[in-house]
Amino acid sequence: MDSTLPSPNPALLVPPSMPLYDSIRGSIFAPSPTVLITTILVIFLTPIFLHFIVFHSRSPISLPTFLLVGPAASGKTSLMTSFESEPGQPPVETRTSQTPHSLECFVPASIARTSEYRSAHDPSLKAHKRFLLLDTPGHGKLRHIALTRISSTTIRGVIFVLDSSLTDVRVVAEYLYDVLLTLQSSATSTTTQSKKLLVACNKSDAFTALPPSKIQKLLEDEITKMRVSRSKGILDVEDDGEGNDEKEWLGEGGEGPFTFQSMEEVGVEIEFKGGSVENGEWRNCLSPWIGSCL
Structure with missing residues (x-):
């Protein structure tokens, strides 16, 4: 029996993958300029691409907003800028505006309604709650801008600013009537919490200024007259067979003397406050009310 084994083929001793391995190793340690440039671009552009995908796909955060409405020259803009001025400093000079503009403000988190049941040692109370005025x-001719924004979901409260001298009560009452109708319609069409309105009786330091309680009574009497006249117009339209628009009835039924307290029955909470921009009172007066709405 021949015990001699056949000699192995030298070609079989070289792994078939060696040329490919050498090629890959050569590409890694001695890359071509094209590969090098492509790698550098991928390294730097990938984070930028991910940044745009992650952050720009998110919807912008909307701050809670408080709407300032009221007749011209009532001091709305001055009241707003009082939040921008430091306490004790004179208010920023303003002029009659024809377009809406906003200001980002803040109140201490400790006075916000959401912090009511937090511990006094909760670190979150040291922060601030941001909002827009x-x-x-x-x-x-421009009041429709305010009326169309009242129903927005970002609106947490409406601040109706008037001159405490109340030289033309009917003009003020007409605008306030339309604001109340819009708030009533918004409150009854949703199941969310009550709509909040603050009547800010501005320029209370003037010699001819009336106290908020007197202003409230004068406005209630004037709105009662307006409600009767407008209700009569609605009834006349109904008699013509065109139907009755319930949105035009302010309050429950639209009958009897009007009171601001009765608006709570339709989901609108109203509060009166007096103050003056010149004395820097509004920042301290409004902050607790704004905090209760946040």
Whole structure:
């Protein structure tokens, strides 16, 4: 029996993958300029691409907004800028505006409604709650801007600013009537919490200024007259067979003397406050009310 084994083929001793391995190793340690440039671009552009995908795909965060409405020259813009001025400093000089403009403000988190049940040692109470004050034009032809924004989901409260001298109660009452109708319609069409309105009786330091309680009574009497006249117009339209628009009835049924307290039955909470921009009172007066809405 022949015990001699056949000699192995030298070609079989070289792994078939060696040329490919040498090629890959050569590409890694001695890359071509094209490969080098492509790698550098991928390294630097990938984070930028991910940044645009992650951050720009998110919807912008909307701050809670408080709408400033009221007749022209009532002091809305001055009231807004009082939040911008440091306490004790004179208010920023303003002029009649024809377009809405906003200002980002803040109140201490400790006075916010959401912090009511937090511990006094909660670190979050040391922060601030941010919000926007949105000033709207008071001219009669531009009031639709404010009325169309009242129903927005970002609106947490409406601040109706008037001159405490109340030289033309009917003009003020007409605008306030339309604001109340819009708030009533918004409150009854949603199941969210009540709509909040603050009537800010500005320039209370003037010699002819009336106290908020007197202003409230004068406005209630004037709105009662307006509600009767407008209700009569609605009834006349109904008699003509064109139907009755319930949105035009302010309050429950639209009958009897009007009171601001009765608006709570339709989901609108109203509060009166007096103050003056010149004395720097509004920042301290409004902050607790704004905090209760946040």
